[in-house]
Amino acid sequence: MKSAMDRRSFMKGVAMGGVGAGVSGLAATTAEAQGADAAAASTVPRRQLGTTGETIPIIFMGGSRTFDMKYDRSLHRAHGFGIEYIDTAEKYGGGQSQKGVAVFHKQVGRDKVWITTKVEMEGERTTGEGLKKGLDDCLADLETDYVNMFFMHMIQDPRYLDPEFIKAGDDMKKSGKTKFFGFSCHHGNVPEMISKAASVGGIDAIMFRYNFRQYGDVELNKAMDAAKKAGIGLLAMKTQSSVPEDLEKVVEFQSKDFTLPQAKLKAVWADERIDGCVSQMDNLQILEENATAAMSPVNLTMTEFHQLNRLARMTAPYACLGCNQICEGKIAGKLKVADALRYLMYHECYGDPETARLLYNALGVEERDYERVDLAEAIKACPQGIRIDERLRKARAVLTA
Ligand code: SF4
Known part of the structure; x- marks a missing residue:
């Protein structure tokens, strides 16, 4: 079995004509891009x-x-x-x-x-x-x-x-x-x-x-x-x-x-x-x-x-599924666990730290201040095994910096 194509080798395959059409147009002018658009070989x-x-x-x-x-x-x-x-x-x-x-x-x-x-x-x-x-x-x-x-x-x-x-x-x-x-x-x-x-x-x-x-x-x-x-x-x-x-x-x-x-x-x-x-x-x-x-x-x-x-199992503690009724239902107050973890994901995975920061800082104080509430039951209930306290600490550290 060969190694998986990474994005670079994928691009190499495309540029050699292996798949799709016109991707070398990444550096093309608008006119070239229009030409490439017209030349699509196939449709999804x-x-x-x-x-x-x-x-x-x-x-x-x-x-x-x-x-x-x-x-x-x-x-x-x-x-x-x-x-x-x-x-x-x-x-x-x-x-x-x-x-x-x-x-x-x-x-x-x-x-x-x-x-x-x-x-x-x-x-x-x-x-x-x-x-x-x-x-x-x-x-x-x-x-x-x-x-x-x-x-x-x-x-x-x-x-x-x-x-x-x-x-x-x-x-x-x-x-x-x-x-x-x-x-x-x-x-x-x-x-x-x-x-x-x-x-x-x-x-x-x-x-x-x-x-x-x-x-x-x-x-x-x-x-x-x-x-x-x-x-x-x-x-x-x-x-x-x-x-x-x-x-x-x-x-x-x-x-x-x-x-x-x-x-x-x-x-x-x-x-x-x-x-x-x-x-x-x-x-x-x-x-x-x-x-x-x-x-x-x-x-x-x-x-x-x-x-x-296997990837799902091994990375579960870092992948929030947004089921906030589970964790937030165990927390007194208005803490927005799923929202904060989603914004952290935007920062860590989407390469969009500005949006992540904007969204995180738009949360109210009670919605993001995790230190005032007891998270023990929420952590126990999380189906992904997420250390909610640690991830919220990380969110605050990187999104308010
Ligand atoms: S932290 Fe856990 S329980 Fe809360 S939304 Fe994410 S996956 Fe669901």
Whole structure:
């Protein structure tokens, strides 16, 4: 068995014409990039999105960023791969993401782009009417009169699946302002949210945290089965579930076909209940790497799956799964364990220390001051075995420095 391709050898293979097309355009001019875009050799596979009657690419563009307002090469290049689905949100990119998507859809044609956008359920948005107003605000920023799908963003409270909000979703669909309606969730009791969605009707798709660390999660699997049976499209997010680079190397991933990030995606696609994965592909290298994995007909071997399982086991104490109802339920007060650990992950793994610092420092004092509360029961309850006290100490040290 050969060593796994690292990103550098992946790039070498591409530049030699082994996979994809036009990646040497990393240093190309805009005109060259446009030429490369037109020369895409193939497109990524598609799957049915629940019972919507629509198909979507199995990998699609995450929009938690800003885009080039003249010509965004990553969006155009993705489009060349058949990745026309962009996942944005009102707040992404400091409010600029939707505006970048607007520029893009006017360049390629609105009907050539699938736009999903989302609003957070806060302030005036916490009612059905407020949610509808949220869609209107998004449409204004997106400079379009409809989106393909509209989500309640990062919801944790099952009350957002009560009739008031399901009816709002139906109203918005009937108005033609959105074709489909659903929600995203990656914190709190995700299985409970998915199960409830399966029983209430009116939800077309759910985007939720799903990755190689969660195969054995019985509750999540039951919820996914119920959702699938109810015809709900399932979209995976946070598929990489990264830990700091030195820890990822604790298992030297060996594969003749895939890099470790590609294998993590392949593991999610191996679950046929998943219709597509969102990925933050903000540079051409990651885009090419992901698209290549998506287009490869080769499946993961059992040996590769075992390596991922081993990686999951060995790095669990550094990989928070966002199940904050477990740890925060054991803590008196308002400490936000999962949020703080997520921001630490942005710092350690995403190479985005500025965003991590901004988000962490936006937490209230009680939300981040771990020293005033007893964490013993929370540490005992954590399914990942995370030393919550140590990780929160690290978060404070690096994110307030
Ligand atoms: S610290 Fe543990 S219990 Fe708390 S959200 Fe993370 S994984 Fe879940």
